[in-house]
Amino acid sequence: MKTSSTRDLPRIVALGALALLLLLAFTGCMSLYGRHHHEASSVVQFLYPDKNQPFVQPQIPTLRLPLRVGVAFIPSGLGDGRGGFYRVQANFTEQQKTELLRKVAGQFKALPFVQSIEIIPTTYLRPGGGFENLDQLRAMMGIDVIALIAYDQAQNSSETEASIAYWTIVGAYVVPAQRNSTSTLMEAVVYDIPSRSLLFRAPGTSTIQNHSTLFRADYFLQEASAKGIEDASAQMTANLAQELELFKVRAKEEPQSVHIEHKPGYTGGGALDGWFAAGLGLLLLGALLQSRR
Amino acid sequence: MKSLRPTLVLYALPALLAAAFPRIHGVLLYERGQILGGELWRLWTGHWVHFSPSHLLWNLVVLVLAGSVLEEARPGLLLRYTLLAAPLSSAAFLVIAPAMKTYGGLSGLATGAVTLLALVKLNDGDPNRACWIAVLALVAGKFAVDATRATPLLSSFSGVGIQVSALAHFAGAVLAVVFFLSHRKGSCFPFSGSHPVSLDTPGQLPR
Numbered sequence: 001m002k003t004s005s006t007r008d009l010p011r012i013v014a015l016g017a018l019a020l021l022l023l024l025a026f027t028g029c030m031s032l033y034g035r036h037h038h039e040a041s042s043v044v045q046f047l048y049p050d051k052n053q054p055f056v057q058p059q060i061p062t063l064r065l066p067l068r069v070g071v072a073f074i075p076s077g078l079g080d081g082r083g084g085f086y087r088v089q090a091n092f093t094e095q096q097k098t099e100l101l102r103k104v105a106g107q108f109k110a111l112p113f114v115q116s117i118e119i120i121p122t123t124y125l126r127p128g129g130g131f132e133n134l135d136q137l138r139a140m141m142g143i144d145v146i147a148l149i150a151y152d153q154a155q156n157s158s159e160t161e162a163s164i165a166y167w168t169i170v171g172a173y174v175v176p177a178q179r180n181s182t183s184t185l186m187e188a189v190v191y192d193i194p195s196r197s198l199l200f201r202a203p204g205t206s207t208i209q210n211h212s213t214l215f216r217a218d219y220f221l222q223e224a225s226a227k228g229i230e231d232a233s234a235q236m237t238a239n240l241a242q243e244l245e246l247f248k249v250r251a252k253e254e255p256q257s258v259h260i261e262h263k264p265g266y267t268g269g270g271a272l273d274g275w276f277a278a279g280l281g282l283l284l285l286g287a288l289l290q291s292r293r
Numbered sequence: 294m295k296s297l298r299p300t301l302v303l304y305a306l307p308a309l310l311a312a313a314f315p316r317i318h319g320v321l322l323y324e325r326g327q328i329l330g331g332e333l334w335r336l337w338t339g340h341w342v343h344f345s346p347s348h349l350l351w352n353l354v355v356l357v358l359a360g361s362v363l364e365e366a367r368p369g370l371l372l373r374y375t376l377l378a379a380p381l382s383s384a385a386f387l388v389i390a391p392a393m394k395t396y397g398g399l400s401g402l403a404t405g406a407v408t409l410l411a412l413v414k415l416n417d418g419d420p421n422r423a424c425w426i427a428v429l430a431l432v433a434g435k436f437a438v439d440a441t442r443a444t445p446l447l448s449s450f451s452g453v454g455i456q457v458s459a460l461a462h463f464a465g466a467v468l469a470v471v472f473f474l475s476h477r478k479g480s481c482f483p484f485s486g487s488h489p490v491s492l493d494t495p496g497q498l499p500r
Contacts, residue, residue: 113455268390268458269344270352270398270465272435277354279431280407284358287414287421 037221039091040152041074043189049128061192061199062259063144063251065266066115070143071105073097074150075127091225092151097122100233104147104188107241111248118143131196138193145192145199149236152185153228157217172214180220182208184228186236199258202243204236296368300360303375305353307341308399312349318342323383323396336380342397344455352399356406363410366417371406374472378405382464390460398461405465405472408432412473432466439463 076092098119105117118141126133134146157180165171186204191197206228212220251258311321323339324332343349363371382401386393411428419425439459 266393267344267455268386268393268396268461269348269455270340270396270400270403270461271348271457272351272355272400272403272462273438274351276431276435277351277358279434280355280358280428283424283428283431284362287419287424290421290424291419 035157035217037091037155038153039076041076041150042152043074043148043150043187046074046125046128046133046148046150047130049130058197059195060257060259061195061197062261063192064261065113067113067145068116068118068143069108069114070118070120070137070141070146071101071108072120072125072137072146072148073101073122074148075122075125076151091153091155091222092229094122096226096229096233100149100186100237103233103237104149104240107237107244108147111244120146131193134191134193143193145190147188147190150187150189151229151232153182153225155180155182155221155225157181157221160211163214166214174213176211176213178212178214178217178220180208180210180212180217180224182206182221182224182228184208184225184232186229186232188236188240200243200247202236202240204232204234204239206231206235296365297357297361299364299368299371300357303372304341304356304360304399304402308343308349308353311341312343312346318397323386325387325391325394328383328387336383337376339383339396340379340399340402343399344397348398352403355403356399359403359407359410363406363413366410366413370409370413370476374405374409374469375402377472378402378465378468381468382461385464386458386460390458393456393458393460396458396461398458401458401461401465403465404432404435404462405469408466408469409473412470416473416477432462435462436466 101119105119108114108117120137120141124137124140137143137146157178159166160177160179162175162177165175165177171177184206187201188203189201190199192199208224208228208231210220210224247258251260311317321335321338322342323335328335343352360371379402382405383396386396407428411425411432414425415422436459439457439462
């Protein structure tokens with residue numbers, strides 16, 4: 001005769017196996033949601049893709065006014081360490097890029113020494129195209145100066161201690177135990193193409209941190225990505241306006257760092273200075289006082 | 294105050310209106326290509342367009358100062374000078390400065406108004422002769438500064454892409470001299486040697 005404990009053994013083994021399976025399944029699930037996403041386009045990787053190539057020595061830029069300026073996004077992709085690139089799935093949509101390019105172009109358009117602005121499609125730039133690629137754009141579109149826009153966004157989602165609630169399954173839906181962080185860096189670098197010289201740069205940064213439930217983490221990360229890009233872009237365009245002002249001052253006050261030439265067809269302005277107005281005012285006042293004596 | 298009004302109406306008001314509505318600059322500005330294409334009003338209107346607030350400020354300060362004194366001395370003379378000198382100086386740009394595609398600013402006319410004022414006062418035998426000679430010296434000093442400096446000292450344009458036009462100041466002053474001499478010869482106001490009698494200023498008697 002079999003005892004009851006002997007009869008229950010297969011059931012106990014089956015329950016144990018099911019428990020182990022569930023444990024493994026949840027562990028897998030949890031490790032799946034400890035995620036990281038990184039997308040970037042780098043100025044350095046675009047301009048200097050090959051470490052073995054000699055460094056391009058910049059010269060003192062000679063800007064022939066009025067300038068023709070190009071604005072472009074550096075193609076996104078991450079270097080493979082051997083001079084090659086692989087593309088990553090980008091959160092930064094083409095629509096967002098176009099809007100940002102328009103904003104940047106608008107800032108340049110307001111400058112009196114800028115003759116024209118060309119928004120250059122991303123497809124015109126090759127990953128790692130370097131200055132050769134810029135020379136081609138210069139010949140093709142007739143630009144002298146280019147504003148290259150690069151970005152770097154890293155997103156991370158990790159569990160907090162409260163993620164133990166995921167064991168209840170319901171907890172994964174209701175307990176905000178995912179800590180999400182999104183760091184975004186936008187940068188506009190303005191190069192004089194013929195001299196290979198960096199004229200100025202303007203960065204913009206954004207850091208967004210929030211908590212979400214496990215099953216809403218994707219949505220929160222997508223939202224944070226768009227917001228991060230928007231915030232960093234706004235900061236970058238504000239900094240760009242400041243840098244443009246500083247550059248105008250530098251171009252006037254430090255002629256040794258930037259040579260300015262005027263193309264045939266300059267704009268002339270008739271301007272009298274404060275000293276002239278003050279001198280005239282004093283002389284007229286002197287004449288008035290003398291005639292009253 | 295009466296003498297101030299024509300200056301304000303003739304110079305300050307249109308210049309301020311042009312500054313308030315930058316969109317109309319494209320229609321008013323001296324643009325060589327457009328003028329040669331037949332848009333002749335630009336010969337006059339280009340002078341009233343300015344590129345920055347300080348550019349406008351200093352030009353207007355000088356014009357209001359010199360213009361109001363000139364208007365007091367010779368009512369109507371400033372208007373006649375402006376009507377003639379504005380297109381003639383623009384024509385001078387067309388001939389002498391073909392590389393200057395666009396131009397804006399009242400300083401040429403302002404320099405002319407200052408020169409004309411000094412010449413009229415000297416011709417009138419004003420007792421402050423030294424002052425008026427000093428005014429002419431000031432204008433000459435401005436030419437010297439223009440010749441040596443590429444940018445104005447205090448008035449700053451919105452960008453480095455705009456060059457100060459020394460020709461505008463020179464043309465304004467030369468036209469003022471020519472205008473003064475032609476009026477003198479043509480007896481528009483009856484000068485008589487060093488003791489002028491002005492019909493425009495009936496209160497003034499020969500000494």
